[in-house]
Amino acid sequence: MNEPVEKYKEYSGAYSHRFESLHFTPCNGNESYWAEGFDELIRYDLRFKYTQLKNEQNYIFMRIKGELSEEGKYGHLDMYNREIVIHEILEAKTEVPDTCLKPYKEDAVN
Numbered sequence: 001m002n003e004p005v006e007k008y009k010e011y012s013g014a015y016s017h018r019f020e021s022l023h024f025t026p027c028n029g030n031e032s033y034w035a036e037g038f039d040e041l042i043r044y045d046l047r048f049k050y051t052q053l054k055n056e057q058n059y060i061f062m063r064i065k066g067e068l069s070e071e072g073k074y075g076h077l078d079m080y081n082r083e084i085v086i087h088e089i090l091e092a093k094t095e096v097p098d099t100c101l102k103p104y105k106e107d108a109v110n
Contacts (some may be wrong), residue, residue, distance in 0.1 A: 008067050009066065010063065010064070010065055010090070011065075011084065012062070013025050014096050015035060015050065024086075025100060028099050033068065034075030042088075055096065059096050061097065062092050064086050066085055
């Protein structure tokens with residue numbers, strides 16, 4: 001008997017929810033994705049968790065199940081090359097590992 005194929009992959013990374021900028025950067029990744037909730041309930045949960053947990057850097061750590069788009073133009077003013085549609089939030093917390101903030105730290109230096 002065949003095992004069912006998992007439709008969504010699990011990702012861990014830094015999430016930020018600011019004005020016209022909703023993005024998710026996977027840990028050990030080099031680019032940020034436009035982040036979108038699958039439905040209104042997920043979108044509400046993303047806003048709620050972010051508001052409750054954000055740190056002084058305005059990021060939170062999230063472990064999610066999501067679907068990554070093909071390359072294209074996404075988000076506000078098409079600023080992102082990919083979009084991740086979040087279907088489930090598995091974990092959210094204030095502490096963000098340094099490996100998830102690497103692209104942000106590089107931007108701060110440049």
